[in-house]
Amino acid sequence: MDPSRLPPGQYLVKNFPVLHLGPVPPFDPGTWDLRVEGEVGNPLRLSRAELLALPRVARKSDFHCVTGWTRLDNAWEGVFFRTVADLARPRPGASSVTIEAEAGYLTSLPLEDLLREDVLLAYRLDGKDLAPEHGWPLRLVVPHKYSYKAAKWVRLIRFTQEQEPGYWEQRGYSSSADPWKEERYA
Ligand SMILES: Nc1nc2c(c(=O)[nH]1)N[C@H]1C(S)=C(S)[C@@H](COP(=O)(O)O)O[C@H]1N2
Ligand SMILES: [Mo]
Secondary structure, three states: OOHHHOOOOOEEOOOOOOOOOOOOOOOOOOOOOEEEEEOEOOOEEEOHHHHHOOOOEEEEEEEEOOOOEEEEEEEEEEEEHHHHHHHHOEOOOOOEEEEEEHHHOEEEEEHHHHOOOOOEEEEEEOOEEOOHHHOOOOEEEOOOOOHHHOOOOEEEEEEEOOOOOOOOHHHOEOOOOOHHHOOOEO
16 A cells, blocks of 8 residues: 555545444435535436436545545546536536535535546445445545545535535534645634
8 A cells, every 4th residue: 555645644444434423314216316406507306317317437536534544446436526516507606515415414515626527426336336324325425525525315415605514514623624634623
C-alpha cells in the first residue's frame, strides 16, 4: 500500500464497516423515487427505471470515515451527480446542495464539489448491487470528503442558495470535511 494514499490520522481497513444511525430503511421498488428540487429550472422525480436509464459510469475511489478508518479502491458504479444536476438545470444562484436520505439523515455540499468526475450517485459496489446496509438502492459517493457526506439511501437532492448544515454538521463536525486537511470538527 502506498502510504501517501492514507490521509493524516487515518488507518487502513480491509473489510467495509457499516456505520449509520437507526435501522436500515426498507426499500419498495414500486414507490421509490429520487426527487430533485429547490433552485432548479426543471424539478425532477425519477423512478428507479429512469435513474437506471441514465448513463452508467464506474469510478474507483477511497473512502475515509471521520472516526478514522479508510477503505481503498472501492469500485463504485452509478451515475455522475453532474448528470442528474444537468437534467434539473440549477439556477445561477444555486451554489449549494442539500442531500436528504431516508429517515431524516442529511448532509450538504457546495455544488462545485459535487460536479467532480468522481462524485457518483451509486447503486453498485465491487461488481455487485449495493448491499442494503451500504445504501441500497442509491447512495452518494464523495471521495474527497469524509464519508458522513456519503449519504446512504438518498431520496431528495435540493439545490439552495445558502449551504444548510447537515446532521453531523449541526453536531460539531466540519462542514468542509476535507480529510487531507484533517477537517474533522467545526
Ligand atoms: N443515511 C445515512 N447515510 C450515512 C450515514 C447515516 O447515518 N445515515 N452515516 C455516514 C457515515 S458517518 C459514514 S462513515 C458512511 C458509512 O458508510 P458505510 O456504512 O457504507 O461504510 O455512511 C454515511 N452515510
Ligand atoms: Mo463516518
